[in-house]
Every structure is written in structure tokens, then in C-alpha cells.
Amino acid sequence: MNFEGRDVISIKDFSKEEILYILEVAQKMVPIAEGKEKSDLLSNYIMASLFFEPSTRTRLSFETAMKRLGGMVIGFSQPGTTSIQKGETLADTIRTAESYCDVIVMRHPNEGSARLAAEFASVPIINGGDGAGHHPTQCLLDLFTIKREKGSIEKNRIALVGDLKYGRTVHSLAYALALFGVDMMFVSPPELQMPKEVVEECREMGVDVTISNKLDNLDEIDVLYVTRIQKERFPDPEEYSRVAGSYRIDLKTLENAKEDLIVMHPLPRVDEISSEVDKTKHAAYFRQTFNGVPVRMALIALVLGEVK
Numbered sequence: 015m016n017f018e019g020r021d022v023i024s025i026k027d028f029s030k031e032e033i034l035y036i037l038e039v040a041q042k043m044v045p046i047a048e049g050k051e052k053s054d055l056l057s058n059y060i061m062a063s064l065f066f067e068p069s070t071r072t073r074l075s076f077e078t079a080m081k082r083l084g085g086m087v088i089g090f091s092q093p094g095t096t097s098i099q100k101g102e103t104l105a106d107t108i109r110t111a112e113s114y115c116d117v118i119v120m121r122h123p124n125e126g127s128a129r130l131a132a133e134f135a136s137v138p139i140i141n142g143g144d145g146a147g148h149h150p151t152q153c154l155l156d157l158f159t160i161k162r163e164k165g166s167i168e169k170n171r172i173a174l175v176g177d178l179k180y181g182r183t184v185h186s187l188a189y190a191l192a193l194f195g196v197d198m199m200f201v202s203p204p205e206l207q208m209p210k211e212v213v214e215e216c217r218e219m220g221v222d223v224t225i226s227n228k229l230d231n232l233d234e235i236d237v238l239y240v241t242r243i244q245k246e247r248f249p250d251p252e253e254y255s256r257v258a259g260s261y262r263i264d265l266k267t268l269e270n271a272k273e274d275l276i277v278m279h280p281l282p283r284v285d286e287i288s289s290e291v292d293k294t295k296h297a298a299y300f301r302q303t304f305n306g307v308p309v310r311m312a313l314i315a316l317v318l319g320e321v322k
């Protein structure tokens with residue numbers, strides 16, 4: 015399988031076999047990600063980390079991934095300090111960055127911006143989130159987490175909860191889980207339901223999808239994937255205030271849960287998971303955060319052709 019020179023824009027750019035291969039490479043990266051083994055696999059390479067929108071996990075885990083593999087990092091996380099402030103276009107910013115680096119990771123508020131950047135760049139572009147569009151590396155680390163925690167992706171019933179309308183991570187994840195034949199429950203306020211086209215696509219792929227605005231039947235769920243209601247994506251602040259705080263996972267919610275249910279969240283959280291859940295055996299979200307490092311190590315090494 016050859017990933018050299020490929021862009022990573024959407025999870026849909028990858029087949030099930032390719033996804034499984036990325037996860038296999040990521041598993042081998044775990045001891046290096048943990049700092050237990052040293053590597054200079056990418057010591058000749060520079061990654062540009064261009065973050066036009068706030069991020070904690072995606073940016074830091076990409077930078078950690080590159081550094082753990084001996085590579086170097088340039089970039090910005092405050093576009094206001096760059097020539098974008100003087101009116102420089104995305105195309106010119108990308109053309110400039112690519113002349114200094116071997117791979118570009120970018121996050122941008124506009125949907126489609128990563129695909130656009132890939133048209134201008136000759137180095138691989140990895141999408142770290144483009145508005146309400148795609149977040150493929152989050153999707154890969156979510157799949158990796160399910161596989162590590164539960165032993166397989168396939169044999170689980172998964173509930174996606176919260177903002178299913180604007181949440182880019184859940185759109186990609188629903189598609190990927192359908193690719194693996196996983197039945198799903200979509201739980202959201204009526205205003206924030208999963209877009210119809212995502213639901214139809216999953217059903218056409220042959221999986222059973224249940225839609226609800228109530229989080230019940232926890233005794234039938236193996237993975238509870240909770241998302242934040244994203245204030246910044248709402249065009250109308252009143253619409254946000256009507257749905258804010260719709261779901262809160264706390265010890266009481268988990269009373270009827272399966273013993274081995276895991277709670278995942280792409281983070282950041284606001285109030286949708288109570289901190290009292292953090293110490294329970296169900297909380298997988300900080301291990302999920304760590305998993306971003308080996309998965310991103312695998313992706314960078316693959317697109318740079320250093321792992322075949």
C-alpha cells in the first residue's frame with residue numbers, strides 16, 4: 015500500500031483496507047509516542063503547522079508526532095501575526111509554506127479550504143479540520159481508540175450524542191463506522207439532528223441507524239460518543255441558547271450502562287460530561303486524546319513515504 019505524496023482531506027478518500035493499514039502502523043508507533051522508544055525516522059523533514067482556527071489537541075499532537083519521529087516543525091497558530099493580516103490569500107500562504115517544508119497540516123474555518131489548498135500545493139496537505147467540513151485525522155484516532163479499547167471496531171453498538179448537525183467529527187465518524195458495518199444510534203435535540211444525507215448514506219451502506227432525542231437504552235450501548243454543542247458554528251445565537259446543555263453525562267446517567275461501556279469525546283468539553291465521570295472505568299476520552307499522537311505519526315510517515 016503506497017500513501018507517499020497523498021493528501022489527507024476526508025476519510026472518504028480512504029478504503030476500509032487503507033484505514034486498517036493506517037491503524038496497524040499507528041499501533042506500531044505507540045511505544046515511540048509514549049517516549050519509551052526513540053526514532054529519527056523523519057529527521058530530514060519539516061512539517062508546517064498552519065492553524066487559522068483555535069486548537070489544542072490537533073495542533074499539539076501533530077507537533078508532538080513530528081518531534082517524536084525526529085522531525086522539525088514550523089508554522090503559526092495565530093494567523094493575525096502573519097501576512098494574512100495584510101490580505102495575503104490562502105493560495106499564496108500555501109505556496110509560501112510549501113517552499114519551506116515537506117508536509118503541511120492545516121486547520122481553517124472555511125469548509126473546502128483543505129481541498130483548495132491541496133490544489134495549490136505540491137507537498138501533501140493534511141486536513142486538521144475545515145470548518146463544518148471534515149476532520150479525517152480525528153476520525154482515524156476515534157477508530158483507533160475503539161479498536162484499542164474494545165478489541166475490534168465491528169462488534170459494537172455505538173451512540174453518537176449531541177451536536178450532530180454542525181459536528182464535523184461525527185459526520186466523518188458515522189460514514190467510517192458504516193464502512194465497518196457498525197449499527198448506530200444518533201441522539202440529538204431535533205434542531206441538531208444528523209444531516210439527512212449522512213443518515214441516508216449510512217443506511218444505503220447497509221447499517222441500522224436509530225434516531226432519537228432521548229439518551230436511553232444505555233444497557234444496549236458499547237460506545238457512547240459525546241460531542242460538544244458548538245456555539246461558534248451557530249449562525250443564530252438564539253438557536254444556540256435553546257439547545258445548550260441538552261445532554262449531560264454524569265454518574266446517574268451511567269447507572270444502567272454496560273460494565274464495559276466506554277465514553278468517548280473528541281474534546282474540548284464544556285458541560286456535556288461531568289468531571290465525576292473522569293475517574294470511572296467508562297472514561298476513555300483522555301486515552302483517546304493520547305491516541306492522536308500515534309495515529310498522526312503514522313499518517314505523516316506514510317504520506318512522506320518513510321513507511322510503506
Ligand code: CP
Pocket residue numbers: 068069070071072073143152280281282
Ligand atoms: N478534537 C479536536 O479537534 O480538538 P482541538 O480543537 O483542541 O484540536
